[in-house]
Amino acid sequence: MAKKKTEKIVYGVIWFVTYLVVFMVGYIIFDIVIKGLPAISWGFLTQMPAKSGSQGGILPAIVGTFYLVIGTVAIALPLGIASAIYLNEYSKPSTFTRMIRLGISTLAGVPSIVFGLFGMGLFVLALGFGKSILAGSLTLACMVLPTIIVASEEALKAVPDSMREGSLALGATKWQTIYKNVLPYALPGMLTGSILGIGRAAGETAPIIFTVAATLLPRLPRSIFDQVMALPYHLYMLATQMPNQTTIKPMQYGTAFVLLVIVLGVDVVAIIFRSRLRRKNKW
Amino acid sequence: MQKWKEKAVKLGLLGASSTSILIVLLIFFYLIKEALPFALDPGLSSLSGSLWAPTSMLKESFGILPLLTGSLLVTAMATIIAIPVGVIAAIYISEIARPAEREVLKPFIELLAALPSVVIGFFGLVVFVPLVKSVFGLSTGLTALTGALLLALMAIPTIISISEDAISSVPSSYKQASLALGASKLETIFKITVPAALSGIVASITLGIGRVIGETMAVLMVTGNAAVVTMNPLTSVRTMTATIAAEMGEVAFGSHHYRALFWVALILLGITFALNILAQKALSKYKLG
Known part of the structure; x- marks a missing residue:
């Protein structure tokens, strides 16, 4: 009987620990939603910041993050999809393929602040782009590339070999087969998988500090060589530079809320899209 | 003609997938290039100290x-x-x-x-x-x-x-x-x-x-x-x-x-x-x- 009692306690502890994690996740999201939502107004979303960000809105930070995400996608998506096509469709087991795979997994483990230093050195200084949307997007693209490659490869693997064999048997070349008979089926999966990585780019701070982020720039960017404000960096500034002003709290929570909505919103859209896709593409 | 196109596509894709290696190598290369001169002046031994005061007016110290x-x-x-x-x-x-x-x-x-x-x-x-x-x-x-x-x-x-x-x-x-x-x-x-x-x-x-x-x-x-x-x-x-x-x-x-x-x-x-x-x-x- 004693054994049964210990088992019950162990089960209880396991349950408690698991739901403690769940509680923490819920608490973080709940706290930011409850305190951030009241701070959101039309003015907050569409006005320029005033008085070093302690008043006014966050429009330039929203626009800046938007531009950075677009730039990152435009660079990393084609590159990542092309890499995945090579790895899944063309590559044979060789030292070179292993090198590529090692490169991808190494890249996935590089700390974000190191990407920031690298981006500053290569894009900002050596290539002379200056602190700009271009330099920031390139840096973020290096960071999300591994995620996009892995996601795209998964999507390619999900296309059955019979689709390839049928096309090849009819006399199509390898690239014709891939382009006409594999990619159309893999593309939606590639995109949804990649979106999950791109949500990360929208929320990163460390890689953009030295490559694009402006502390306070109450105007909209004019070209890709312009600096921009970005939501994560704006939140960092608001949270650390004037933490003791009570009037700043709604600004902080409002910014955190908008950032959270963008990052999680993108993920939720991707997940819904993916589950629809799974139902449609059955073979 | 067709054959050339196939080859070009394969080469292009190979190039794209090599960028991951290239980026990793560039990161290592760049960090080493910027860090290396420090080993000559003031020397690596100055990294081993227990005081990190890189902006000190009296004496800069880079103990990590x-x-x-x-x-x-x-x-x-x-x-x-x-x-x-x-x-x-x-x-x-x-x-x-x-x-x-x-x-x-x-x-x-x-x-x-x-x-x-x-x-x-x-x-x-x-x-x-x-x-x-x-x-x-x-x-x-x-x-x-x-x-x-x-x-x-x-x-x-x-x-x-x-x-x-x-x-x-x-x-x-x-x-x-x-x-x-x-x-x-x-x-x-x-x-x-x-x-x-x-x-x-x-x-x-x-x-x-x-x-x-x-x-x-x-x-x-x-x-x-x-x-x-x-x-x-x-x-x-x-x-x-x-x-x-x-x-x-x-x-x-x-x-x-x-x-x-x-x-x-x-x-x-x-x-x-x-x-x-x-x-x-x-x-x-x-x-x-």
Whole structure:
């Protein structure tokens, strides 16, 4: 009987620990939603910041993050999809393929602040782009590339070999087969998988500090060589530079809320899209 | 004609997939190039000191020991918290939870991994910092412990996700054999299933530590950033990542301070690279990674 009692306690502890994690996740999201939502107004979303960000809105930070995400996608998506096509469709087991795979997994483990230093050195200084949307997007693209490659490869693997064999048997070349008979089926999966990585780019701070982020720039960017404000960096500034002003709290929570909505919103859209896709593409 | 096109496409794709290697090589090359001159003047020995005062008016000092111990202390504490919590939650999700419960729990906990680190840092600043301050009766809640708590939160989803994959990929015949021999469900979990999944669990922990040691924003916001050599969790510390983030923006290009920061980055990259290789080794058994 004693054994049964210990088992019950162990089960209880396991349950408690698991739901403690769940509680923490819920608490973080709940706290930011409850305190951030009241701070959101039309003015907050569409006005320029005033008085070093302690008043006014966050429009330039929203626009800046938007531009950075677009730039990152435009660079990393084609590159990542092309890499995945090579790895899944063309590559044979060789030292070179292993090198590529090692490169991808190494890249996935590089700390974000190191990407920031690298981006500053290569894009900002050596290539002379200056602190700009271009330099920031390139840096973020290096960071999300591994995620996009892995996601795209998964999507390619999900296309059955019979689709390839049928096309090849009819006399199509390898690239014709891939382009006409594999990619159309893999593309939606590639995109949804990649979106999950791109949500990360929208929320990163460390890689953009030295490559694009402006502390306070109450105007909209004019070209890709312009600096921009970005939501994560704006939140960092608001949270650390004037933490003791009570009037700043709604600004902080409002910014955190908008950032959270963008990052999680993108993920939720991707997940819904993916589950629809799974139902449609059955073979 | 057609043949040329095929070849060109293949070559183009090969080029694209080589960019990953190229970027990795460029990162190493650039960090080494910027760090190297420091080895000649003022010499590597000046990195070994225990005083980090790169902007001192009297005498600049670039001892990285306080930064190393800062990172080590915060990472070690975060790992000690995150391992049991992460592994236990993975066991619950994979072996104990009902199927419907599992379908909800896993994506919900993975939400935590999707939260930007600056949001977690902000949450830490408004919730954990005052909490640590009042619980331990300190003058400030900006301590190594606060940073470790946040980092544990960030490592937990990685540990849960990969451990859960490893635990659920243990063949059910193992468990059935154990149950048939009269072991209880709990005995089966702890004596059969978890040991069988051990290398996946180890990989998840290594990847989790990799994430923790490279994490920048959350520690920068809540650890107080005092560069002192200490192993006391209730004092303020300054990690390697936070040092780079806080100082690189104001440093003079090419100065000793600038080059010292690149040494910090190089050491950081070396540590994460080694952890990554270890994790890949452990994972190759499962072909998950």
